[in-house]
Amino acid sequence: MLYKLIYLFHTDLSWLNVFRYITFRTILASLTALMVCFIFGGWAIKKLGAMQVEEQIRDDGPPSHKSKAGTPTMGGCLILPAIIFATLLWAEPINIYIWLVMFVILFFGGIGFADDYLKIRRKSSKGLSAASKFSLQISGALVVALVLYFYAGFDSLLNVPFFKNVSPDLGWGYIPFTVFIIVGTSNAVNLTDGLDGLAISPLIVAFASYLIFAYLAGHIKIASYLQIPYLPGSGEISVLCGAVVGAGLGFLWYNAFPAEIFMGDVGSLPLGAVLGIVAVITKQELVLILVGGLFVFEALSVIFQVAYFKLTGGQRIFRMAPIHHHFELKGWPEPKVIVRFWIIAIILALLSISTLKIR
Numbered sequence: 001m002l003y004k005l006i007y008l009f010h011t012d013l014s015w016l017n018v019f020r021y022i023t024f025r026t027i028l029a030s031l032t033a034l035m036v037c038f039i040f041g042g043w044a045i046k047k048l049g050a051m052q053v054e055e056q057i058r059d060d061g062p063p064s065h066k067s068k069a070g071t072p073t074m075g076g077c078l079i080l081p082a083i084i085f086a087t088l089l090w091a092e093p094i095n096i097y098i099w100l101v102m103f104v105i106l107f108f109g110g111i112g113f114a115d116d117y118l119k120i121r122r123k124s125s126k127g128l129s130a131a132s133k134f135s136l137q138i139s140g141a142l143v144v145a146l147v148l149y150f151y152a153g154f155d156s157l158l159n160v161p162f163f164k165n166v167s168p169d170l171g172w173g174y175i176p177f178t179v180f181i182i183v184g185t186s187n188a189v190n191l192t193d194g195l196d197g198l199a200i201s202p203l204i205v206a207f208a209s210y211l212i213f214a215y216l217a218g219h220i221k222i223a224s225y226l227q228i229p230y231l232p233g234s235g236e237i238s239v240l241c242g243a244v245v246g247a248g249l250g251f252l253w254y255n256a257f258p259a260e261i262f263m264g265d266v267g268s269l270p271l272g273a274v275l276g277i278v279a280v281i282t283k284q285e286l287v288l289i290l291v292g293g294l295f296v297f298e299a300l301s302v303i304f305q306v307a308y309f310k311l312t313g314g315q316r317i318f319r320m321a322p323i324h325h326h327f328e329l330k331g332w333p334e335p336k337v338i339v340r341f342w343i344i345a346i347i348l349a350l351l352s353i354s355t356l357k358i359r
Helices: 002-007 014-020 022-050 063-068 076-090 096-122 130-150 171-192 200-217 220-226 234-255 265-281 293-312 323-329 334-354
Strands: none
Touching: 022 076, 022 200, 022 234, 076 096, 076 234, 076 265, 096 130, 096 234, 096 265, 130 171, 130 265, 171 265, 171 293, 200 220, 200 234, 200 265, 200 293, 200 334, 234 265, 293 323, 293 334, 323 334
């Protein structure tokens, strides 16, 4: 909103015209969110520590994680306000896509907050029941899916990567498809958040990728040249993605190994959901499998482990799931697991961007 006030004076000061460019406002959003996390990060860690908002380590986790007990958690309470503040400052205030994402942040952030609060109150690694959490996530995602489906500027076509003339119309099926994307990504990111900096860095990479997708989808000439869906107004999502990248970098400053603060469900659930809704808005839903490949891998490792355990009467595929714990128990030092997963995330992001030209 601030950019609108500044832009009022562009007739008197011609250099203020720069504020109308999405690219410039995206940079400002990134820097704003980054500075918010830098300025308030240390204070938030001390405040959460004083309130005994501490990580509850699961009993069946790797033995090395016992040392993490007592580390302040709920770092999402730092990340989310930084994203919201930076986005509202520099994004178009009447853009429907921006407000849909704001709803997702607040709704899924509320679910994560309740989950973290119950864990801390009970002094246990168990918060909301799986059924309650899942039901709430579906409810919030359904609201977003219905708004998008009935919004005149949006359609139910599915953009298929690598094929320029393949865009099936899902019709009403687009609603459950959108719900699946949002809820699935939310939970996949939540499962990945198990080591210091493991979730936030791939999120930074993923949102940087969708920053590009959003900008291109909102530019009619570039979208036409690349033969991707043009979505008026979706370019503003790049400002929001920039804010997430900035807030993520600011949080990583404190979350890098050894972590001074953990993200908590109040951070991982909404950030995953936002990644899902951004993929839907930019019409790059299937590309999310590549961009968020690391999150998909983590989620599948849990699904396969549980299914195989039940089918075989107690046998396991991995030493422990999610998959990052498997490598820990194989003897990989935690920093090595983290950095190698970061490298994988970057490679997948580069591959996803290549889909723009391979058609």
